[in-house]
Structures are given as C-alpha cells and as structure tokens.
Amino acid sequence: VALWQRLQNKHWRAAYPEMLDYNDSGGYGPLRRAVADYLRVFRSVRLDADQVLITSGTQQSLELCAHLLADHGDTVWLEDPAYWGAVKAFTATGLAIHPVAVDEEGIAPGEADERKPPRLIYVTPSHQYPTGAVMSLARRQQLLASASRCNAWVLEDDYDSEFRFSGPPISSLAGLDAEGRVLYMGTFSKVLYPGLKLGYLVVPKTLVHAFKQAHYDLNRPGQMPLQAALAEFIEMGHFASALRRARQTYAERRQLLVDALAPVLDKGLGRIHGAAQGLHLCLRLPAHADDRAIAAQAAREGLTVRPLSAYCLQRQDLRGLAIGYGYAAPEAIKRHGPVLARVVQAALPDGGQARV
Template sequence: MKQLVLSEWLLTQLNQSNFPARMPNHRRIYEVIRRAITSQVLPAGARLPSTRRLAEDLTVSRNTVLAAFEQLLDEGYVASQTGSGTYVTYNQHDNFSKDIAGSNTSDNITDKVLLDLNVSNTSIKPEDSLQLSKRGLAACASTSRQNQSAKQNDSDRVNSRIHNEVQPFTPGEDDYAGFPYALWRRLLNRQWRTPNPALLDSSHDGGYLPLRKAIADYLRVSRAVNLTFDQVLITSGTQQSIDLCARLLTDHNDCAWVENPGYWAARRVLEVNGLQLHPVDVDKEGLAPTTIDYRTTPRLIYTTPSHQYPKGMVMSYGRRRLLLDYAQNVGAWIIEDDYDSEFRFEGRPISSLQGMDQNGRVLYLGTFSKVMYPGIRLGYLVVPPNLIESFKHGLYELQRPGQVVIQAALADFIEEGHFASHIRRLRQIYGERRRLLQAALASIANVGARLSTVDSGLHLVVEFDQACDDVRVTEMASEHGLRVYPLSHYCMGEKCEKGLIIGYAYAATEHITQYGGKLAEVIQEALRN
C-alpha cells in the first residue's frame, strides 16, 4: 500500500509556492491541497488526515485547517463522511503512481500522520452512482454549496461534541449541561422495571398514546393549536415529518414554495422527493409572495411563521390570513414548522398559524431536539382531521417508527411537570446569553452592520450590505476560534442576502462578553476593509 506523508509534502509546497504576502494561512493550505487534487497527486477516494493531526504537524491552529477543509468541501473537491473521515471526491484518472515516482517523497517514510492512498470501502465510487435512481442520487449527493456546507457543519458539530470542543457561537448547538440526566434515567428505568411487550414493538397507531395526549394538551395551551390527541403523530423529527408530508401529499414535479432565505434541511427533503422548489422572499412581516410568485401555484408551502428561520421575524396577522386564504383557493397544503417555539424571551407567546386555520390546510410540526437533546430523535406532526387515518397508515407503512420506551418516558416527563420546569430553566439561561451577546455586538452598528432585535430563538442574525463577502467574514472569525455561518448559504436564486448566523445557546455565559467583543472586532475589521 502506497503511503504519503501529507504533512511533510504540504510543508514543502507551502515553502516553495509563491503566495501573496497577505494571503491567510488557511487559503495557502487550501490552495496547495486543491492543486494536489487537480494535478492527480491526490486521487479520488484518498482519505485526508484529521484536521487535528494536520494542524499539529503544520504548527497552525486547528481552525486554520478547518477553514481550508471547509473551502475544499464547498467547492466539491472533498466530502466528509461522519465517523469515517474526509475523502477526495474530485475524479481524476489514476496516474498517482506515475506522479509519485517523480516526486521527492519516499514510500517507506513513516510519520504519525499518513495519507492512505487506497480508496476506502466507505468512499463514493463512480460505479456506485450508476446503481442509484435519480432520487437516490439527489439524496446522497451534495449538489450545492449550501448543502455541502450544511453537511460539513453537522459533521463538525458531532466531532466537536465528541472531543468537547464546540466553538463559541456555533449555530444549532444547544447546551446539554443543564439537562436533568438523573431524572431522565429514572424515568427510563421506570419503564424497564415494568415489562410491557407493547413498548418493544414498533408504533402502529401514530405513536404512544399517553405521549400523543400530553403533546396535544401542551400545544393546545402553549401554542393555541386547535387539535385532538388523535391528530398527533409521533415522528423521528422535523425531517421525517416533512418527508411524510411530501410523500403523501405531492407528486413528482409538483411545486413547493419555500422561504428565502430558509431552512436548508427542509429544502433538501423536498428536493429529494422530486418537488420543484420556488423560493419566496421574506421581509419584516414574514413570507412575502409577489404577483410573480402567485403565478407559480404550489402544492406545498413550507414556512416558519412564528420565528422565521434563519432571520427570526414573526409573520404578521394579515400575511397569515392571506396565506391561509390562498392555500384554500388553490388547494395547497401549508407545512408550519414551529421549530423552537419554546424559546421566546420577551412578550406574549406567538399563536400558531394552525390555530387560525378554518379549512384544514395546515400541517403543524415540532421537535423535542432543542429542548431535550438532538439524539432523542422524537418530533410530532399534527395533521388535519380528514388526513388522520391516511397519515397513520402512511407513517406505519413507510417508516415504522419505534423508540416506544423513550416515548413512554417522555410522556411521564411532560405529564409530571418536568418538561415545563426544564423549559423555564433554559429560557433563563439562553435569555441571559442573548442579552449579553447583543450588548457585546452593539458596536458593529458603527460600520453599518445591522443586528437583529428578535426576542426569541437560539441565534442572532447580523445583516451586511450586499457588497460584503460574508463567507470571508466567517473565515476571519474562524481564525479567532469563533464559528459562525454565512447568511448567504441559506439563500436560493438570484437574491442572496449577506450576513452572519450567530448561535449563543452553547457559549458559556461567563465568556459571552469576551467572545462577543472579539467577534465585533472581526466584523468591524471586515467591513472597514
């Protein structure tokens, strides 16, 4: 097996290459690896070393290497596979042996970081793609910069959790430190101490009945959802709920309206189901369809009305009424994603769109991943009365949900009042972090950046003028150990807003002011230049 000491080779190339003096280190590393891939020095299927090891060998920060890898991922040169590594995906003819023969690298050199030139069994091979359907290829392949970035973000999030190195301000991260582990373990043990064969089976009637009843009671009071417990279906989370709606309510090539900017994972599920996505811009009142948009009649409308993702505005009453009337007139279904409704820090809770629906056109969905923990993989879908039986059959036939023991423990968690208490604690913690971050970022107004004032959710949005390169700003933040996401990666079509998505749920309260001040400096430096 041929092996190449990538770190030594990179150091040689970095020293020999004539880079501009002001070029950042991560761009230099990116450029050298990109050249190696396009010149066939690194063939398709080659596995790159971990960012940690490579950073140690190059004597640079891990954030620098992460930034280089992210750029390669965004441009399609490599792909990240959770639990396996990062692989070259840029296809070239296999002339590696010939290239290496003329290089200065010896096959018998050993080092603690080696690049394996054999194609991994888990890497994507060209012949494999010939076996997949168009829908399968859409599900497995990253066809856009946004999707590649999102997949890398998820991979980095999991790896960071394993090594306890989640960077401050990473969007989508929650602080599990306050999760009541002992209580949750006791509730789970209670279910196992009383053997019930039904808890070991898959769920065949929409989910564990006591949990469906508990969710119905909670939504009726806290979100003004108009429902009976029979309308509640337990799913494995937001993506499965959207997938079920798309499978049962649409046909291939039907149109789906999606918010722009909007939630990339929802778009992905709809795309995989063969829907044609039509982006509809949002403004300060939420989804803002124009006359041009109305010319494209949708079968589905995906929206986050109570806290638009990612910008955070609340859909106005007038817009809600118009949207409901329009859906009724054209026979469209509305998917209302109430993804973080629990985290509103000021004012009265925003009522659901579903609660205003008089015609049974809204399917309401939520998740426990934000309040509990992502690995719980439990969410819920509230369907109109005339779809109950169809969706129960569809859920069972297509997805056979399980985890009934966890569903039973969660039902007890809600019914005994622990859920409400846990939410109150999280609101206090996250609300304080939000306040501190807003104060720390106040100075960015001096350079024309606009900080969102929305009083809910787990992230803030900083908006830039169109001329600003928000990807570059995220790279600059990464060099200081701060991970934020560019707003442009959430956009579709010609309109591409610029800004930053800044999460604050995971950043320790005592460090928010320090980290926020550093991020403010980065933003000011970027916008002044």
C-alpha cells in the same frame, strides 16, 4: 439528567413486549395526549390527540409530508432564504422548489408566485430560519388566503416557538386555519436535546389514517419506552420546569451576545434581527459585505457562525450572519463575542459608508 435517567430506567424495566415492537398507532398514547394538551394551551391549536403523530423529529415530519401530500415534480414554495433541512427533504423527494422572498414580516408571496401554484408551502412563522423574522398576524392571514386560492397544504415548522423573549404571542398558523390545510410540526430537540430524536406532526382529521399508515410503512416507528419516559416527564411538570430554566438561560446568553456585538451596532455596520425569539439571532450586514469570508475568518478564530447568503435560494441581496447561542456557555460568549465583533469590523473598514 439523573431524573431523566431514572424515568428511562423505570420505563425500560416496565416494558412489556408490545412496547418493544414497532408501533402502528402514531406513537405512545399518553405522549400524544400531552403534546395535544400543550399545543391547545400554548399554540392555540384546536386538535384531538388522535391528530398527533410522534416522529423522529422535524426532518422526518417533513419527509412524511412530502411523500404523502405531493407527487414528484409538484411545486413547493420555500422561504428565501431557507432552512437547509427543508431544502434537502423536498429536493430528495423530487419536488420543484419555488423560492418566495422573506421580508421583515415573513414570507411575502405575490401574484407572480401564485402563477406557480404550489402543492405545499413550507414556513417557519414563529422565527423565520435564518433571518429571524416573526410573521405578522396580517401576513399569516394573507398566507392562508393564498394557500386557499392555490389549494395548497401549509407546513408550519414551529421549531423554536417555546422561546419567545419579548412581544405578544402570535397564534400559530394552525390555530388560525379554518380550512384544515395546515400541518403543524414541532420538535423536542430545542427544549431537551437534538439527539433525543423525537418530534411531532399534527395532521388534519381527514389525513390521520393515511399518515399513520404511511408512517408505519415508511419508518417503522418504535422507541416506546423512551416515549413513555418523555410522557411522564411532561405529565409530572418537569418539561415545564425545564422550559422555564431554558428560557432564562437562553435569554441571558442572548443578552451577552447582543452586548458583545455593540461595537458593530454602534458603528452602523450591522443590525440585529430576530432576537426576540428562538436560539439564534441574525446580524444583518451591508449588501457589499462578504459574509462568507467573514464566517470563514470567524471559523479560523474558533467561532461557528453561518453566512446568510449561503441560505439564499435565488436572491442576491442578503448579507449577514446567523449566530446560534443555544450551545454557547456564558463564558464562551463573553470570550468569543468580542472576537466576532472585531472580525466584522475588520472586514468592513469603510465604516460609515457601509451602513446597513
């Protein structure tokens, strides 16, 4: 915190008038270069820094894409279940949402879906939100082929790819894209903090000019001293250190949570999905479980967990809990984890019959 404050003070003191104005160049140059360098090495994205736009986070990146790439009433494919932020962004821009079910390998569009050809396809392939599915390489290639047949843009939300705890890294969709139809978005909310409100959007070369102009016209971006502080934070290696520390911290928290849920798993009442990646895991429950009632009971016990069924757009078959551990201190997980396990067991008294 002290270092971050020092860097911010330094860049505020050094701020020249242009740094206090709106910015029309897509963000602070050195920050765009630092993001491009990171993505080239860690996410296999082939890009120039000029293709990077600094935004106020994923939400703004999504809104920009919806405004620029689609017209009112156009179809967007969304994963079912879906990230509420994406649902809100696309609903607010008047797009028609077409849900496509997610399985263990991620979004699984079929021929019937292609009969509703989308203008946009929104996906979270590194760690599907909320089920936690990691999209397989084969599925990534199928999705790109499907996007190509439908002539759709693919919006890749790589919101927590920095946190891969086990298994081989899989190239981003943007890294596999040979046709320039993937727009890649990332955020600093997870490694640093959500209130920082900084993220990035990588657009194909052909769209750079239009996106910069629209970003300026719609959002009047600024915060240059803050962006400069972040650029220096990355250049000096502090971001890499923060990431290393955060990975270790979250891996420990994840393990504590998994341990606390052992009684539920041992009795076959639930299965954990998506724990190899990210800052949340998904506890899948039997189809007859009332996950909303379980989440409500957990809330009465002072715990915040989200029912999987609340994220479903169309499907009726999914029950479970999305459990975040990014904000929970180890002591809190040790104290509350067993409470959650008890709440789940109490809600599924028929034990063996309720196997997932």
